[in-house]
Amino acid sequence: MKSGLNTANIVHHVEDITQNGLSKLRQYAIHHWVAYIITITLSLIALTLSLLFRDVISDSKYLFYYGTLVVSAWYGGFGAGLLSTVLVVIFTHLLPINQFSDLFAQTDDFLQIIMFTAIASLVSYLEYNRAQSALALKEAREQLEIILYGAADGITAQDDSAQVIFANEAAARLAGFSSAKEMVETPLSATRARMALFDEKGNPFKEEFIPSRVALWQGKPAQAMMRMVNQDTGEELWVAVKSTPVIDKHGKARMAINVFNDITALKRAEAERARLSAMLELQRQRLRNIVANVPGVIWEGSGGPGFDGQKIDFVNDYAEKMLGYALDEWRSGENFWEKIIHPDDFVRSQEQVTDIFRDGRTGIMQFRLIAKDGLVIPVEAHTAVMTDKAGAPIGVRGVLMDMTERKRSAESLAKYAEQLQRSNKDLQQFAYVASHDLQEPLRMVSSYLQLLERRYNDQLDDDAREFIAYAVDGANRMKTLINDLLTYSRVDRAEKAFEEVPLEGILLQVTRNLHMTINDTGAEITSDPLPIVMADSNQMVQIFQNLIANALKFRSTDPLRKPEIHVGVEVVNEGDQQEYIFCVRDNGIGIGQEYLERIFVIFQRLHSKAKYPGTGIGLAICKKVVERHGGRIWVTSVPREGTTFYFTLPVPVKPVPIKVVESTRKIQGDGK
Amino acid sequence: MGNETCFEAIKILLVEDNPGDVRLTREALKDSKLHNSLSVVEDGVEAMAFLKRESPYEDAPRPDIILLDLNLPRKDGREVLEEIKNDDDLRRIPVVVLTTSEDDNDILATYNLHANCYITKPVDLNRFIAIVKNIENFWFSIVKLPPV
Numbered sequence: 001m002k003s004g005l006n007t008a009n010i011v012h013h014v015e016d017i018t019q020n021g022l023s024k025l026r027q028y029a030i031h032h033w034v035a036y037i038i039t040i041t042l043s044l045i046a047l048t049l050s051l052l053f054r055d056v057i058s059d060s061k062y063l064f065y066y067g068t069l070v071v072s073a074w075y076g077g078f079g080a081g082l083l084s085t086v087l088v089v090i091f092t093h094l095l096p097i098n099q100f101s102d103l104f105a106q107t108d109d110f111l112q113i114i115m116f117t118a119i120a121s122l123v124s125y126l127e128y129n130r131a132q133s134a135l136a137l138k139e140a141r142e143q144l145e146i147i148l149y150g151a152a153d154g155i156t157a158q159d160d161s162a163q164v165i166f167a168n169e170a171a172a173r174l175a176g177f178s179s180a181k182e183m184v185e186t187p188l189s190a191t192r193a194r195m196a197l198f199d200e201k202g203n204p205f206k207e208e209f210i211p212s213r214v215a216l217w218q219g220k221p222a223q224a225m226m227r228m229v230n231q232d233t234g235e236e237l238w239v240a241v242k243s244t245p246v247i248d249k250h251g252k253a254r255m256a257i258n259v260f261n262d263i264t265a266l267k268r269a270e271a272e273r274a275r276l277s278a279m280l281e282l283q284r285q286r287l288r289n290i291v292a293n294v295p296g297v298i299w300e301g302s303g304g305p306g307f308d309g310q311k312i313d314f315v316n317d318y319a320e321k322m323l324g325y326a327l328d329e330w331r332s333g334e335n336f337w338e339k340i341i342h343p344d345d346f347v348r349s350q351e352q353v354t355d356i357f358r359d360g361r362t363g364i365m366q367f368r369l370i371a372k373d374g375l376v377i378p379v380e381a382h383t384a385v386m387t388d389k390a391g392a393p394i395g396v397r398g399v400l401m402d403m404t405e406r407k408r409s410a411e412s413l414a415k416y417a418e419q420l421q422r423s424n425k426d427l428q429q430f431a432y433v434a435s436h437d438l439q440e441p442l443r444m445v446s447s448y449l450q451l452l453e454r455r456y457n458d459q460l461d462d463d464a465r466e467f468i469a470y471a472v473d474g475a476n477r478m479k480t481l482i483n484d485l486l487t488y489s490r491v492d493r494a495e496k497a498f499e500e501v502p503l504e505g506i507l508l509q510v511t512r513n514l515h516m517t518i519n520d521t522g523a524e525i526t527s528d529p530l531p532i533v534m535a536d537s538n539q540m541v542q543i544f545q546n547l548i549a550n551a552l553k554f555r556s557t558d559p560l561r562k563p564e565i566h567v568g569v570e571v572v573n574e575g576d577q578q579e580y581i582f583c584v585r586d587n588g589i590g591i592g593q594e595y596l597e598r599i600f601v602i603f604q605r606l607h608s609k610a611k612y613p614g615t616g617i618g619l620a621i622c623k624k625v626v627e628r629h630g631g632r633i634w635v636t637s638v639p640r641e642g643t644t645f646y647f648t649l650p651v652p653v654k655p656v657p658i659k660v661v662e663s664t665r666k667i668q669g670d671g672k
Numbered sequence: 673m674g675n676e677t678c679f680e681a682i683k684i685l686l687v688e689d690n691p692g693d694v695r696l697t698r699e700a701l702k703d704s705k706l707h708n709s710l711s712v713v714e715d716g717v718e719a720m721a722f723l724k725r726e727s728p729y730e731d732a733p734r735p736d737i738i739l740l741d742l743n744l745p746r747k748d749g750r751e752v753l754e755e756i757k758n759d760d761d762l763r764r765i766p767v768v769v770l771t772t773s774e775d776d777n778d779i780l781a782t783y784n785l786h787a788n789c790y791i792t793k794p795v796d797l798n799r800f801i802a803i804v805k806n807i808e809n810f811w812f813s814i815v816k817l818p819p820v
Contacts, residue, residue: 432775436773439795444692444693446795446796447692447696447796448797450798451696451699476795
């Protein structure tokens with residue numbers, strides 16, 4: 001409590017009191033003419049008495065002057081004493097006495113004067129005494145006040161009606177007053193109204209339990225902790241109050257003395273501690289839950305370096321589930337590990353743990369455990385060393401995870417991969433065989449039929465020639481089909497690694513490949529600036545060539561409507577990946593809505609071979625290539641207006657920027 | 673030799689196991705302008721014997737050009753090619769690989785073995801005849817062959 005106390009104030013107070021001391025009065029008197037007046041007055045009185053009783057005191061004419069002298073000296077100091085002495089001498093030897101006896105002709109008058117003087121003096125003295133006592137009391141009180149003012153605790157005194165009759169500055173400030181004076185002057189009701197009191201539970205403090213009331217009404221000391229809320233400012237503080245009754249001689253409590261101790265800081269610290277403790281407990285609970293529910297064994301062991309020197313101190317509940325040994329068995333003693341680790345793995349894992357312990361690090365180990373029922377369980381162990389404050393290893397802790405599932409799926413994956421590889425190889429061989437051994441007889445059929453025609457042309461009639469034509473044509477188509485099948489099968493088997501392929505270049509190549517048809521049809525091919533993608537360049541040629549060749553093939557039957565083919569691209573966000581959407585748009589004959597899915601199926605054709613040649617594999621190949629590159633392909637079309645094929649390719653993770661030449665370029669038929 | 677072949681026959685060695693193809697080749701050569709003589713062997717072993725003039729081919733003429741099929745019994749065309757091109761004497765003879773396969777791997781392997789060129793036999797007869805004519809034209813009218 002820091003109220004108005006400071007060094008300057010205390011000094012001032014002390015100075016005051018010194019100034020008002022008894023000794024100060026003396027000093028005051030000494031340096032003041034009052035003392036001399038007193039001296040003179042007393043001397044005159046002594047003279048009068050000497051005159052009156054000169055017959056009685058004839059031999060001791062200084063009798064009355066002794067009193068004068070003493071008083072003068074005591075109150076007046078050396079100066080007054082000296083004056084008194086001088087006056088005595090003057091009065092006793094130098095004054096013509098007889099001349100003054102007329103003054104006292106009337107004994108009555110004389111006596112009255114004496115009486116008056118005496119009484120006056122007595123009254124003055126009593127008055128003076130009283131003043132001195134009051135002064136002494138005030139000084140004593142003020143000294144007490146310094147002591148109380150300096151006290152850090154609030155101290156109040158309440159009378160039996162609980163009105164505050166005394167308060168120090170500390171108490172006044174605690175109670176929300178600006179000074180002790182104000183507190184004392186405020187009636188009880190106002191004081192009560194100023195501060196609302198609450199107990200530790202937060203309930204309003206019942207009056208009969210307030211310590212000062214207990215002291216006053218029950219006459220015994222009491223103490224309590226209260227929370228005080230200032231109704232004017234809203235300020236809150238906690239105080240510890242001790243009240244002691246002052247019992248009078250009848251056994252009744254006349255006064256209660258209260259000491260207030262500001263414990264706000266203490267209380268706050270306590271609340272904080274409680275909060276942290278609750279948080280800690282919550283976290284502990286949480287951890288306990290996690291540890292109990294993790295599907296793995298969490299363990300801690302002290303000692304080392306190897307398993308044989310270790311004792312398991314802690315292990316979670318899962319341990320029992322995993323191996324069937326009770327938790328107590330885990331913690332039973334040294335070298336439980338040897339019991340549960342597969343004998344073939346024990347030495348190796350022992351070495352690894354020893355390394356972890358010695359090198360002070362963490363490690364991942366794999367070994368097998370044997371459950372209580374004999375089941376072998378492969379585990380992956382993440383193990384770490386535990387060190388003391390100095391960094392020396394004191395134990396090991398870790399997690400064991402059941403690898404059975406993981407191993408099983410890894411094994412089946414490996415087996416599946418192997419199967420896949422084998423079947424791929426088989427397919428490859430089959431495809432190769434198909435390409436050779438099937439072609440051979442085909443060539444024989446075709447070539448010899450043709451030879452026949454050549455050699456025996458004259459001897460053949462029209463029918464014969466027609467028959468031969470169909471046969472030869474059949475063989476040719478068979479060859480094309482075989483080739484197409486081979487191409488189709490090769491899409492996925494392509495061993496060429498993906499690389500950065502500039503599609504501008506691909507388009508150029510395709511237009512060169514198709515330049516004859518482009519020229520013959522008078523086609524106009526335009527494109528947006530095309531990006532660079534990660535792909536198989538051969539297959540990129542396949543896609544674009546197939547789509548553009550189709551666009552050229554299925555052009556409008558109107559000879560005035562020249563084929564216009566546009567290759568476009570845009571970037572879209574698909575989830576967290578970016579994609580290019582390419583389109584190849586033509587103004588050809590279009591495709592009916594009901595066929596839009598079918599055309600991607602291998603060998604599906606929508607027209608007769610006479611009208612539009614082709615095996616119907618082009619789009620199937622496109623689909624396969626696009627899917628191999630992680631994209632999708634689809635088509636929209638309006639019959640007689642045109643068709644647009646769309647396909648997507650992923651944007652390379654570090655996209656190479658498109659070199660913008662023009663927004664749309666026209667590519668001429670000769671590929672320039 | 674070489675361009676002055678108006679009077680001297682071009683000696684062609686055909687290494688081919690399929691008699692059908694042999695006959696076709698013969699038919700195609702019939703139409704040619706140049707006088708040619710065709711020797712035929714039907715597998716790789718025979719081919720090497722012929723070229724090395726081993727029995728029974730002690731009197732075999734040294735061919736001016738070899739038409740080689742790849743898929744042969746006993747000794748494969750690729751082996752024959754390798755042997756020819758490793759032989760100091762025989763390697764100068766142009767080897768035209770004439771085979772059914774269009775496979776990129778085959779083509780690559782063949783050129784790696786230093787074949788002079790690789791031709792795929794077409795299904796269509798007319799095209800086949802054209803190819804044979806082109807072979808003759810190219811190798812005997814245009815190209816300068818090494819002096820024997």
